[in-house]
Amino acid sequence: MASQVLCKSCKNWNPSTEDYCQSCGTELHQERKEREKVQLERSETQKGWDVPVIKIKPTHPWFIKPFLYVARAIQLAALAIGGALAWSAFWASA
Numbered sequence: 001m002a003s004q005v006l007c008k009s010c011k012n013w014n015p016s017t018e019d020y021c022q023s024c025g026t027e028l029h030q031e032r033k034e035r036e037k038v039q040l041e042r043s044e045t046q047k048g049w050d051v052p053v054i055k056i057k058p059t060h061p062w063f064i065k066p067f068l069y070v071a072r073a074i075q076l077a078a079l080a081i082g083g084a085l086a087w088s089a090f091w092a093s094a
């Protein structure tokens with residue numbers, strides 16, 4: 001598959017295997033790299049829980065993590081209680 005990349009700067013077509021425009025030297029894949037980064041970040045956030053719980057990332061400073069763990073535990077407990085209430089309300093009304 002020989003695909004081509006259009007240079008945003010001079011509108012010259014280049015082989016997609018080239019990193020830089022053969023005509024003007026502009027980086028050809030910058031946009032694609034950014035798009036891949038965004039997609040990666042998006043898939044990161046979609047991993048695991050689909051409930052809105054606090055995310056603890058490796059990038060968080062170590063002294064923040066204990067607070068995040070506690071906050072997340074409280075949040076999960078609140079979700080569990082909410083779920084139990086909804087469940088009992090469902091059965092009470094049935």
Ligand SMILES: [Zn+2]
Nearest residue numbers: 007010021024
């Ligand atoms: Zn160019």
